[in-house]
Amino acid sequence: MDYVRAEPRPWTREEVEKLKRLYPNPNFSIKDLEKEFGRSFRAIQAKALRLGLTRNGFNPEYVRKNDDRPVEEKVLDILKASKLPVSAEEIEEKVGVSNVEEVVNALRGKGYDIKEIHAKKPLYVLVRFADWSQEQYFRILGKIRTPCLLTADWHVGSRHFSELALKEMIKDVEEYNIKDVLIAGDLLQGLGVHRVELLDLSIPNITEQVNYAAKLLKQFPKDVRFHIIIGNHEEKLKGKHAVGYDALQSLSEKLDNVIYYGSVAKLQLDTDFTLLMVHFSGSPSYAVSYKIQRFYEQLIERPDILVAGHFHQLMVLPKPPRQLLIYPGTLQRENRYFLSKGWVAQVGWIILETYTPIQQNIIIRTPEVY
Structure with missing residues (x-):
């Protein structure tokens, strides 16, 4: 060469x-x-x-x-x-x-x-x-700082995506002077994973979904950075409906402040801590906290904070001495597949205000109107 x-x-x-x-x-x-x-x-x-x-x-x-x-x-x-x-x-x-x-x-x-x-x-x-060294199985892919906002499962392109909740989120970003927003998968609806989800579509064209998502992200302050991983909806799109097309990569190329890591992202939080962002798959288990705890215990390298999208739940599970296991909520009001399983979405997000060995300030936000 x-x-x-x-x-x-x-x-x-x-x-x-x-x-x-x-x-x-x-x-x-x-x-x-x-x-x-x-x-x-x-x-x-x-x-x-x-x-x-x-x-x-x-x-x-x-x-x-x-x-x-x-x-x-x-x-x-x-x-x-x-x-x-x-x-x-x-x-x-x-x-x-x-x-x-x-x-x-x-x-x-x-x-x-x-x-x-x-x-x-x-x-x-x-x-x-x-x-x-195998002690660092996951390479650090980026740096974030507190306060930061944790979210997932917006499902842009779904009839049940809540733009009202998004407006409340933007207000929080401005109020808390947040510079890093983490989206743990399923930013887009794609064409759904299960056939019944086709009924949820409001934007069936994938290019239009990407353009609409870009328009929504532009509503945030210009100095905010978005850290995104792929979810099962985007994976389904890439692997079956539009083979080889990575919609999130296309989105990252449209905006200067979008960083797309692929399927898993280990990020350095402030200077001394680590956050691992993943997106689960499969049906809800009998206990909402079971899967994330089991996943954490099976990790070769355990981060200080684990953030997992997919289940549309809003929950923070402390893990002594200072670890946190987080389900960061959703912006999709309903999901036909989850409803068929008796599962109810929890619209909201998490603000990680401070994180130190002796103090973790966490705000669980559930908008009143969505």
Whole structure:
């Protein structure tokens, strides 16, 4: 595979002055720089190093003539060294290439398990490698901070999705100055999982569902980030009704503040704690708390907080000494399948106001009108 390499072409005085002005500018992308100077980013970085210029707060000392390792090896080292996902832009900056996706795909072809986190600007994380401790079975995929809002099962596209409840949620986000909203699956109704759910559809077109969901998320303050995982409704859509189409990935590409992690997300809460977000499947058990407790006990690595969507319940189960097991409610008033099983949805959400070893402030919100 051929990668862009530095070209030995002299720099003019005008180009140097322009480089001094544009290189430190974070709004001027790598592709913009390559287009402006007609050079590879590696060549631009090398010149910036000699001039002592910085970009994003660091000096590109990694651009040296004696570093002749393959680009794939350099990218792999970056992913191994990082405890958090690394953006394509950051990899481009450090390695000096503009085709990170090709490099990542080449590494995947060699057997490396590299996960892409879908957002407006994609993020990459090396899921596991040989010298990685099994004590950290789930890699941290992102960072969140308190106060944060926990929710799930909106089922946008269903006749029973409550836009009135959503408006109340937005008020809470504004009142508590929340910056991170976690959605534990089934943001979309899709075409349902069970045949009877076809009767619940108000928006049968999936593209229209995605567009409507994007419109709803735009109603939140602009500085709010949405952390989303897939639910069984989106999985059914991807695996049967629209094979291969990931509606949530499409949504994440429409909005700058949507981060889509796939099926499971381990997130770093503040600085010292972990939160694991999952979405269950199957029918309700005889006791609402049974499945989440059993799931937690069977985990190889147990987080401080477990958030599980699917059952449309609103519940916080303390697990000594400080762990929390959470069902984060729903925004779907009714569900024909659950009603057939005698199961009643609990519309609402959870606000995790503070979380420390000695104090956990939790607000369980149930809107009066929905």
